[in-house]
Amino acid sequence: MPKPATxxxxxxxxxxxxxxxxxxxxxxxxxxxxxxxxxxYMDSIYGRHAIPILxxxxxxxxxxxxxxxxRVQVD
Numbered sequence: 001m002p003k004p005a006t007x008x009x010x011x012x013x014x015x016x017x018x019x020x021x022x023x024x025x026x027x028x029x030x031x032x033x034x035x036x037x038x039x040x041y042m043d044s045i046y047g048r049h050a051i052p053i054l055x056x057x058x059x060x061x062x063x064x065x066x067x068x069x070x071r072v073q074v075d
Contacts, residue, residue, distance in 0.1 A: 015067030023057035029053070 030050055034042040042048065 012064055012068040016061045016063075016068060018059030020065065021061075023054045023061060027054040027058070029052065044045055 030042075030045075030047050033045065038063055
């Protein structure tokens with residue numbers, strides 16, 4: 001009999017949630033500082049490089065969360 005499809009790992013599931021949460025918070029604070037401080041301040045904290053990296057972090061967190069979420073066995 002084949003193994004049931006129960007690929008779940010709580011540590012990786014939590015990692016995906018944490019990655020999405022922290023990257024979203026950091027992105028919102030970076031955008032807020034850009035809005036308040038202007039372009040010169042955003043360039044001084046390397047915001048133009050950080051924003052795409054944070055978006056990739058959010059996408060990676062969603063992918064990890066989706067792949068390692070709890071799956072129930074269908075009989």
